Amino acid sequence: MARSDRLMTLTQALRRRRHPVTAATLAEETAVSERTIYRDIASLQASGVPIRGEAGIGYVLESGFDLPPLMLTAEECEAMMLGARFVRQRGDAALGRVIDDAIAKIEAVLPENLRLSMREASLYAPVFGTMPSEVISVEELRRAVRDNRKIRLRYRDLSERETTRVVWPVLLGYFERTRGLVAFCEMRNDFRHFRTDRMLELEVLESRPPRRRAVLLKEWEKTRDSCEHAITGVDGPADLRPARPGSPKS
Amino acid sequence: MARSDRLMTLTQALRRRRHPVTAATLAEETAVSERTIYRDIASLQASGVPIRGEAGIGYVLESGFDLPPLMLTAEECEAMMLGARFVRQRGDAALGRVIDDAIAKIEAVLPENLRLSMREASLYAPVFGTMPSEVISVEELRRAVRDNRKIRLRYRDLSERETTRVVWPVLLGYFERTRGLVAFCEMRNDFRHFRTDRMLELEVLESRPPRRRAVLLKEWEKTRDSCEHAITGVDGPADLRPARPGSPKS
DNA sequence: AGCACTCCTGACACTTTCTGTCAGGAGATT
């Protein structure tokens, strides 16, 4: 049996059991050595299958391996599709694929008639003009924010000056025609905004900021009040404001 | 990427598409040669995944593949939250509540750690300025579109002229600062665009248009190209066109 | 009919991964 099949078989074997299974059992079932089972389990875990192994016990598959059936209203389906279309139009390219995956998975666990509701959703989110194109990988940037890593950034600001700094990412804002990172800048010792289309180089560092992202977010929100215009007002810093239709692209 | 992961990726790539995919596309997506894709597809077919391949067309995953999809990834959770935020910010008020419900339902079937991913999603969709406020109920309008009902509309156009007409709704476009209905107008005997914030009165009729919405949508898409001017008008419909990368901004 | 596009197969050399064996560590349960 080929390895990829065996991995399937293993998850199935775990799925159908309630009680822990030993590696020895699995080894016998799949006719390979125990050592191979250990390696296979490690592979599965690495690709996200929630298998828990305990010494003296065996392996159990924790809940949350596959998506259980889901029930939504037709209206909710439409709303989800609209959301997906927003993301596809305004998110970065990689995120478009991600949302498509998510929608496909959800469609797959929906009853047939609702699947139709998704397909026929009549709510659209058109966008004109061109979206920003980044030099750096927004996907990587998103991962850095998610994993709470420091980032070394080479950046060209609005006055065309280049700097390199280490920042602690807080959030990503998806605007109409730009995307912006809010981060704490070690150099300035304060929060700063960076447009993704002005980032020249991005290096995700191993080290983490001294504070958790949620905390940084709170802090940033506090400072925001004192410069409300920056986010909520039309007159915010140019780098976070959405480009106006017709404004020259940089 | 290891082979077993790639096989997963491939099925998901097929699942998320409605249209055929070429081996070349899949090869590029997974960074592997076409030959390998052919081999992988053969493997998947051998293990029972109903993939149909046709020369000159590409691959499609036939329906009837009932293996439940894998659990959502953290990235997918983030993407969905971004979508939800888009809808909350840019959708009508009622739709905001609807998307919240949908997200709550999805969260309910997620394992703890992913629920956290949703809660902590760091992707935001801020909006500047004010959103349109409607006199009519957009919720009702949405329902009319969904149920494919004729609508009697009292409308004030851009030159402030009021008219009352019966239209066959096709779709709703959610723009940056306006929302628009595309519909076939019985009075004009052609497709017209109506901004929701200029609708004065709305009556959903019992009767249905003689053609299904999907058909109307197709027809509208065809006419779109031949009446470019209508589309670029301020009132409208400019916005409904999918943005063409590199095309001049209007 | 011709053309472009696509799926599909075979062969071959090269690389990578997989696998079993052996040896040992560490946590859990009895």
Added chain:
DNA sequence: AATCTCCTGACAGAAAGTGTCAGGAGTGCT
């Protein structure tokens, strides 16, 4: 303490995977 079990490392031989090249055949468009 004894036993059961998960888990890791090393190593060498086996197996599978991979890209390249070459070619066949079906589909749809002009």
